[in-house]
Amino acid sequence: MRTFAEARLTKQDEMAAVRRRHAAHFTEIAQDSETGLVGPDADGWIGRLEAAVADLEVALRWAQQHAEIGIGLELSADLWRWWLFSGRLAFGRDWLATFVAGADQWRDERTGRAFCAAAALAAENGDNAEAVRLALRIFEPLGLQERMAFAATMIGSAQLNLGDRAAARRSFQIAMDL
Numbered sequence: 111m112r113t114f115a116e117a118r119l120t121k122q123d124e125m126a127a128v129r130r131r132h133a134a135h136f137t138e139i140a141q142d143s144e145t146g147l148v149g150p151d152a153d154g155w156i157g158r159l160e161a162a163v164a165d166l167e168v169a170l171r172w173a174q175q176h177a178e179i180g181i182g183l184e185l186s187a188d189l190w191r192w193w194l195f196s197g198r199l200a201f202g203r204d205w206l207a208t209f210v211a212g213a214d215q216w217r218d219e220r221t222g223r224a225f226c227a228a229a230a231l232a233a234e235n236g237d238n239a240e241a242v243r244l245a246l247r248i249f250e251p252l253g254l255q256e257r258m259a260f261a262a263t264m265i266g267s268a269q270l271n272l273g274d275r276a277a278a279r280r281s282f283q284i285a286m287d288l
Contacts, residue, residue, distance in 0.1 A: 133169040133181050136162065140188035147191045159192045170205050182209035183224040190227035199235045206231065210244075222248050222257050229264050238268040259288035 116125070139162065146155040159166070166189065173182035186205045193202025206228040213221045225248040233241035241264060248261040266281030 129172045129176075130178075132165070133172050133178070133185070136165055136169040137181060137185045137188070140166070140185050140192075144188045144191055147195060152195075156192070156195060159189075160196070174208055177212070179209055179212045180220065183213055183220050187220065187223040187227045190230055193231060194234055199231050203228065203231045203235065219254060219257070222254060226257060226260060226264070229261070233264060233268050233271070236271075238271045241265075241268040255288050259285045262288060 139158070143155050143159055146152065149155075166185075170182060170185060172178070173185065182205075186202070186209050190202060190206070193199060206224055210221075210224050210228055213224065225244050229241045229244035229248070232238075232244060245261045245264045245268070248257065262281050262285035266278045266285060269275075269281055270278035
């Protein structure tokens with residue numbers, strides 16, 4: 111059925127519009143899941159995302175292939191908790207790296223969230239040096255206080271894991287001040 115529908119859409123030159131709507135739909139689901147995964151229905155969200163693995167990958171790949179950096183940033187940033195909870199750290203890190211690498215021209219909250227998600231997954235994966243590098247690039251140019259506090263907390267945690275207590279204390283103090 112999927113092959114038949116794809117052939118019909120291709121024949122009618124509607125594939126691009128359908129793929130865009132598909133990516134937008136799964137971006138909305140990912141956006142809702144970010145808070146849903148830490149709410150009372152977390153198990154339901156995990157099941158919903160597990161059932162959508164193939165569709166999420168199709169949406170991410172479409173965004174990559176069509177240089178839809180904004181959609182890719184948003185989708186990959188929203189999925190960070192799921193990638194963490196489901197043990198897909200490497201998968202999530204790869205997708206975030208793909209879209210963050212193409213985000214130099216973007217300077218908005220969406221980009222900052224993607225850098226933050228990439229830093230969180232790097233730290234959880236034990237790559238503390240990369241977590242610090244990513245966290246330092248996040249929010250200062252945007253002036254987003256809450257996100258800057260999160261970044262400072264992320265840096266402090268990474269520094270603590272690296273054994274630099276003095277630097278961690280400074281980072282945690284910056285987070286508290288923000």
